[in-house]
Amino acid sequence: NLPHSELGDRFRVYYQPLVDLHSGRIAGFEALLRWQHPQRGMVSPAEFIPVAEETGAIISLGAWVLYEACYQMRAWQHQFPDHAQSIISVNLSPYQLQSPDLKQRLQDILTETGLAPESLKLEITESAVMEEVQTTLEVLHDLKRLQVKLGIDDFGTGYSSLSYLNRFPVNTLKIDRSFVWRMEDSAQDRAIIQTILDLAHILGLDAIAEGIETPEQLAQLRDLGCDIGQGYWFAKPLPAPAAAQLLARRP
Ligand code: G
Ligand code: G
Numbered sequence: 001n002l003p004h005s006e007l008g009d010r011f012r013v014y015y016q017p018l019v020d021l022h023s024g025r026i027a028g029f030e031a032l033l034r035w036q037h038p039q040r041g042m043v044s045p046a047e048f049i050p051v052a053e054e055t056g057a058i059i060s061l062g063a064w065v066l067y068e069a070c071y072q073m074r075a076w077q078h079q080f081p082d083h084a085q086s087i088i089s090v091n092l093s094p095y096q097l098q099s100p101d102l103k104q105r106l107q108d109i110l111t112e113t114g115l116a117p118e119s120l121k122l123e124i125t126e127s128a129v130m131e132e133v134q135t136t137l138e139v140l141h142d143l144k145r146l147q148v149k150l151g152i153d154d155f156g157t158g159y160s161s162l163s164y165l166n167r168f169p170v171n172t173l174k175i176d177r178s179f180v181w182r183m184e185d186s187a188q189d190r191a192i193i194q195t196i197l198d199l200a201h202i203l204g205l206d207a208i209a210e211g212i213e214t215p216e217q218l219a220q221l222r223d224l225g226c227d228i229g230q231g232y233w234f235a236k237p238l239p240a241p242a243a244a245q246l247l248a249r250r251p
């Protein structure tokens with residue numbers, strides 16, 4: 001396992017804004033990992049996360065991302081008082097979820113960085129949540145005791161049983177971008193989005209739409225009552241200094 005300082009030489013955390021569609025304000029950022037390869041440039045996590053999962057490196061890499069992202073968000077909350085309530089959303093691999101010391105690690109990271117637990121959201125994919133439902137439920141309830149937020153990512157692509165969904169102690173459902181991309185042309189996809197939004201709101205959850213690339217998608221999602229938006233229309237995932245410029249510019 002590489003020590004934290006060496007991970008910092010090879011990896012970077014990028015930040016993509018999460019925009020409150022009711023107020024237009026930045027509600028927070030999703031932390032997205034990047035690998036700076038000396039020959040290949042920036043490599044997407046889609047390519048290296050599976051390898052990190054196979055080798056077990058995901059545990060230390062994931063802990064590094066959590067630390068970086070929490071540290072950065074705490075610094076921004078101080079630097080930009082208008083954004084003192086902003087949240088940082090971090091993707092968790094199912095392997096991290098199964099790791100017995102995840103809760104202690106999270107506790108340590110929150111203590112070391114000084115970030116309030118309510119400012120951290122952990123994103124877990126729908127397919128990861130629905131594997132081993134009983135164990136996952138226990139882990140999520142245990143994490144919830146730290147008072148961090150939880151969200152289901154890529155919602156609509158896995159196999160959620162609705163009877164389980166209301167037992168998961170999550171705060172948000174993130175609608176998978178495949179539905180958002182098709183919504184302008186497909187009444188069916190709009191209907192699916194509307195159904196997910198209704199479901200989220202009936203369960204008392206916020207709904208996030210990712211992959212918003214056009215003003216038409218944004219307008220339709222607003223009309224349908226979506227709470228939070230994310231996508232290239234607002235901003236691509238940005239290096240920390242560029243993300244900070246957004247915070248300085250927009251309240
Ligand atoms: O940013 P990009 O679209 O290239 O990300 C590709 C995939 O990698 C997405 O599914 C995203 O959720 C995942 N991902 C990005 N950062 C992390 C991370 O820090 N940990 C884990 N487990 N997955 C990540
Ligand atoms: O799987 P997950 O939902 O975590 O994926 C997030 C990924 O989606 C990130 O890797 C990010 O780079 C990518 N992403 C974010 N917004 C957009 C967008 O508007 N269009 C496309 N094509 N990808 C996006």
Ligand code: NA
Nearest residue numbers: 030091123153
């Ligand atoms: Na995600």
Ligand code: MN
Nearest residue numbers: 153154176210
């Ligand atoms: Mn997603």
